[in-house]
Amino acid sequence: MLRRALAASDARVLPHSPAAPLRAPLAPARAAAAPPTPPPSPPARLIAFHLPQFHPIPENDRWWGPGFTEWTNVVKARPRFRGHYQPHLPADLGFYDLRVPEARHAQAELARRYGISAFCYYHYWFEGRRLLERPVDEILRSGEPDFPFLLCWANHHWTRTWGIADDDVLMAQTYSPQDDLDHIRWLAQAFADPRYLRVDGKPLLLVFRALELPDPERTAETWREECQRLGIGEILLCQVQNWHEIRDPGDIGFDAALEFQPFYGNRSALRRLHRWRGRADRLLGRVERAPRVHAYEDFVQTSLARPASGYPLFPCAAPGWDNSPRLGRSPIIFHGSTPEKYGRQLAGCIRAARATGGPEPLVFINAWNEWAEGAHLEPCQRWGHGYLEATRSALQRASATSSRYRDS
16 A cells, blocks of 8 residues: 555656647537536444554653554564454554554555545643654644544543543543643634534534543533634534443533444443453462453343433444454454445444434444544455455445335
């Protein structure tokens, strides 16, 4: 992919041939052609979460060793049981470095080709201190790639156990009224970028753990007032709902919620693969270290069977989940994912988004490049472009269905 992009940039424009006429002969007068028909809008905008931890930073060097990136976890992964797909290794894009502009261009080109409408970059803000900020800063500074984006404030502590427990905090998250102002003033610069994703004309901001804000309603009010003062206008605030944040977003001054997948709150309804768990228990000798293995097929069925929320809720699909590369103890593994199963879940999410009756249907995908959590659309050495092709197919089927309804 990168070689093709570089080759295209080296293309030369051939000089005008002296044998060719400098001006086309006059043609008979003809009626003006009808304006071209605009391309149909997609049945839903697909937004893929994007992890920026694919370049070294001083903090990770200090905490994990020199040169640490997400690839460090990816390449050391090993299967935990027979049939367990690990390690996940990249195909087309290779072991990229997000400091390199060509890598960011190649990602955007690939996403656009398969129907992804925008990247949702994780944004790490700790009372004015930002981590892993370089890719987004360079995207804002350079104006490239010309691909829509938005931000999700990942407002949790950074811990040595990757957020599973806070027993060894590497970077603590703290809050204050002044920081609310400082933060939204920085965010307003991103909102003003013409590529920033808007819904019904409003910049969309996600907060990963909104209920951990000391006073989320006050924070939301501060942000709205300051955005009006700065000329941004109305903003759309979205609470990310995961395994411990189930609440009507209107109760905290937010506008909508996102059902982040895999939704651990439903895991009791999933059928455990006891055979694999039992073998892992015997092999490791400690139950608390054994993988918690679920059937991906059951996850798909359970996620699609969730009842309506009663408030604006963006659906989310996940091509897989396996955080064993990051966790030595008790990783969560959704076993048996295939592009076909993921495509069914995504198609269901598109249907759900179109049925909400909101300003426009949005569907999130977790994720574009969570390689160390087994959740990636980017091509891998096992499935190639399979998950990307399933993404495009789900959109095409939804478009065909919409066309039949319009024509009937």
